[in-house]
Amino acid sequence: MSHKDLSFDTRAIHVGEGAEFLEGSKNEVVAPIYLSSTYARKEVKNPGFYQYSRSQNPTRFALEERYASLEGTTYGLGFASGLAAEATILFALLKPGDHVIGFDDLYGGTKRLFHQWEEKYGITVSLVDAAVPKNVEDAILPQTKLIWLESPSNPLLKVCDIKAIANIAHKHQLLVIVDNTFLSPYFQKPAALGADIVVHSITKYIAGHSDVIGGAIMLNDKSLYDKIKFCQNSLGVVPSPFDCYLVLRGLKTLSMRMEKHQSNALAVATYLENHPKVARVYFPGLKSHPQYEIGLRQASGFGGMISFEVVGGEKEAVQFLESLKLFTLAESLGGVESLIEHPALMTHSSITAKERELAGIKDSLIRVSIGVEDQKDLIADLEQAFGMI
Ligand SMILES: Cc1ncc(COP(=O)(O)O)c(C=O)c1O
Incomplete structure (x- = not known):
């Protein structure tokens, strides 16, 4: 049976874990925590698929498969924190001179990150009240690249119309990023509403027990995925295998x-x-x-x-x-x-x-x-x- 035929609750328990989880599986019911930081190769010139745990880790891969399944996207990527995921998006997609439009009620740490990029890397940011979609359209400049939303926002719980803003963005060839931390994919699926990239602080509802710091990115576009995955590895912002296990466990409920x-x-x-x-x-x-x-x-x-x-x-x-x-x-x-x-x-x-x-x-x-x-x-x-x- 394909995962796609299963309901959300069933996928939250099974995707990524179980007998089909891994080559060489001993039919574990729960994903093992693969702690090895490196993998032995049989031949010097033949590295095999698993080489080094920052690049390939089976516990993380299990979690990434589940992230994508629950968010309804083709790809999922795990990060060491929500802010690590956010910084990776900026690093992968922006260059000096680019402009970002953000919701004026974003999480403070996201705004702080934007300010750092303004000061150090020559990007500019306009924060607008995205609860009114026209405010977003009015803020678009020739150099705008990204529109960054949260819905509901933090801390004033403002809601923005993701579909309406995605339509505006796509008319102008811009990317829409939605931080879905507050609702989790159980209540809201921004990619189905037109978001190009969904980002999460996994630290919150997804892990759910105040014992993990983690982040995630879910998306459909292969070329965006390749760029972000490249930076996930080159920046080294990956979650630990133990944290991946805790998130796999937390997601079940x-x-x-x-x-x-x-x-x-x-x-x-x-x-x-x-x-x-x-x-x-x-x-x-x-x-x-x-x-x-x-x-x-x-x-x-x-x-x-x-x-x-x-x-x-x-x-x-x-x-x-x-x-x-x-x-x-x-x-x-x-x-x-x-x-x-x-x-x-x-x-x-x-x-x-x-x-x-x-x-x-x-x-x-x-x-x-x-x-x-x-x-x-x-x-x-x-x-x-x-x-x-
Ligand atoms: C909406 C939202 N996004 C991102 C973050 C950052 O996530 P983390 O603390 O996992 O780096 C937070 C943290 O509070 C948040 O509330």
Whole structure:
């Protein structure tokens, strides 16, 4: 049976592992962790396929096959982190003088990477509110090469119309990159909506247990794949075999985790929306979200990320965060445990205060990654912390 005939949940468990996994397999049910950094050759002039683990590693190959299968693309590539994957795209596809258009609410580390490339390698970047596709079209210059999106974005959970922007991009021969970290391929498949390259921080929902740093790129075009794969090897930004094993393992429960993250998030977002100490809630699954309809059309779910503003400012936000007992005050997201943070002081502190103001990231803003605990316990913890401000 071809993998393509199997449903998402089945592929998340089987693709890449099992008897057909590897030449010389001993019918392992779980992919072995191949730690060897190098491979012996029988003849000097005949290296064979497996030569050196940065270039070929069977555990990584198993994972890359699964990445492609779940994202619905021809190719998948594994990286040492989400930012390693992003930097590899820039390295593989840009040259001095090129221009990039990015969503104004991208993850802070992505913006920091763009700034480094502006300063050191002579590219220019325009950040626009891509929730309005015309803003993207208006920003196109003769030297534009890439359009870089997240949907929903980080931390304001803005949704952009991926198909509409891909149509604009392709009319101008531009490439569209979509960071699909927040929804995972379980809820959204940007390549099917027209994205040329899908990028992930695997660290988040895909690995799912806050114990791996990883990244991935999924795509269909052979020539783009060849360029990026060449740089994956030449830069050496590969994940370790042990991390690949952990991700293969984490992926087996992706669909169940995503459903629970989402149902918990909807309950918490509804609770927050009705709370007198909350000024505003950002969650794409609420009907009050400005791009609710677009989210509904292009994804099969809204995910488990919520941001909200407390009434007051930094003082109230910090007091609230430090009063929580069950939510862990930590950066990152997408793990089974609920994590909470202050974007202006934590994840997005690498961008300037001016940029944060322009992007609408206020000092009263809090970002929550809703875990898979019991929602009653989560809401009780939020309630007691609101009582402290
Ligand atoms: C949306 C998004 N993309 C990329 C990254 C970077 O990934 P990593 O931390 O795995 O390098 C992050 C990290 O928080 C993220 O939230």
